Amino acid sequence: MMHSAQHWLEKIRALPLPERVRLMNVCGGHERSISMAGLRKALPGQIELIPGPGCPVCVCPEQDIYQAIHLALNEDIVLLSFGDMLRVPVNVSKKAIRSLEQAKAAGADVRPIASPLEAVKIARAEPHKTVVFFVAGFETTCAPVAGMIAEGMPDNLLLLMSGRLTWPxxxxxxxxxxxxxxxLIAPGHVSTVMGSEEWQFVVDKHQIPAAIAGFTPESLLAATYSVLRQLIENRPFLDNCYPEVVKPNGNPKAKALLAQTLAVVDAPWRGIGVIPASGFELKPDYDSHNARLRFPDASSQAREHVGEMPPGCDCARVVLGKIKPLDCRIYGTACTPRTPVGPCMVSDEGACRIWWASGMRKETAQVVPMD
Known part of the structure; x- marks a missing residue:
């Protein structure tokens, strides 16, 4: 029998909590559930819930977005991308085209899609066109892309891969x-694909409590209670609070498809730098579908702020849990969902966008740095 959110809140409030305890939730979906359910206000004041690096749009390399824009504008192609990516700006002058959305407005054939199946459908419907699918996302996005690759793609469908792994x-x-x-509150969807053991290193190597959570307040609060008890009892272990979906070995078929089609490589994260073994790239068997090999890379290193967050934007520090969205210098002023400066205000999984949507404004909240 699943306990209610109120049950878990009462159990948490009964714990002998330390003066301050900081819990990181990695997943953007978790952050959205926490914010929309008002869990920060419901929990005891000693508990800080810190959004972590769980927004693939936020960390997608700036130079990859620049290359996608360049291809859309300068090559005779159809450029496909998941919808959130269209509004993410790159670091060029304000007079230049700064996003895929602006490239589309300028006449480029840029189309938002929701699944790899749409990419295959479009490529088959327009066999005389070169179709480039710009793939940004974590393991849960890359697994169905791997399935699409393994099944056999149309010859005219190319991939510009910007997939990332969460745990690195x-x-x-x-x-x-x-x-x-x-x-750590570990992500439910990623664990569904990769298995609960993906997060065992947090406990074994770093002796830090961890619990995998689903997306309901009940599951998130159960995971919160678990890691708090682990801290208090000084008994860290990996708890699976999403057992109805997350299994020890994950999804073996999805993992096999990822291993068959994609190589794990060192990869840049926007504003953060290169993280070893954190990116997905097409294996050599699929070179004929690799957009990077078909088209020259347009990402000139001479551009100002190549690979960085936009000037003035603190999105990288938000992604790393170093500051809260409210601490960003331009949150709610220069940067709003209507006029986003950084990717954290663009994506539905970005902490800044989520906090704004849940009503968090600087004038109504105390700003406390997390450094």
Whole structure:
């Protein structure tokens, strides 16, 4: 029998909590559930819920977006991308075309899609066109893309891969001098694909409590209670609070498809730098579908702020859990969902966009740095 959110809140409130405890939730979907359900206000004040690096749009390399824009504008192609990517700006002058959305407005054939199946359908419907699918996303996005590759793609469908793995970013944080959190709420969807054991390193290597959560307030609060008890009892372990979906070995078929079609490579994360073994790239067997090999890379290193967040934007520090969205210098002023400066205000999984949508404004909240 599943316990209610109220049950878990009462159990959490009964715990002998330390003066301050910081819990990082990696997943953008978790952050959305936490914010929309008002869990921060419901939990005891000692508990800080810190959004982490769980927004693939936010960390997608700036130079990859620039290349996608360049291809859309200068090559005779159809450029496909998941919808959130269309509004993410690159670091060029304000007079230049800065996003795929602007490229589309300028006449480029840019189309938002929701699944790899749409990419295959479009390529088959227009066999005389070269179709480039710009793939940004984590394991849950890359698994169906791997399935599409393995099934056999139309000859005219190319991929510009910008897929990323989630756990290396958490590992990088834990191996830094100041991780910034005391326990981890691990992502449910990624764990569904990769398996609960993906997060065992958090406990084994770093002795930090961890619990995998689903997306309901009940599951998130159960995971919160679990890691708090682990901290209090000094008994870290990996708890699976989403057992109805997350299994020890994950989805073996999805993992096999990923291993068959995609290589794991060192990869840049926007505003953060290169994280070892954190990116997905097409294996050599699929070179004929690799857009990077078909078209020259337009990402000139001479451009100002190549690979960085836009000037003035603190999105990288938000992604790493170093500051809250409210601490960003331009949150709610220069940067709003209507006029986003950084990717954290663009994506539905970006912490800044989520906080804004849930009514968090600087004038109504106390700004407390998390450094």
């Amino acid at each position: 970013a958490v590992s990088m944080l834990l191996e830094s001098e100041q991780p910034g959190f005391d326990a």
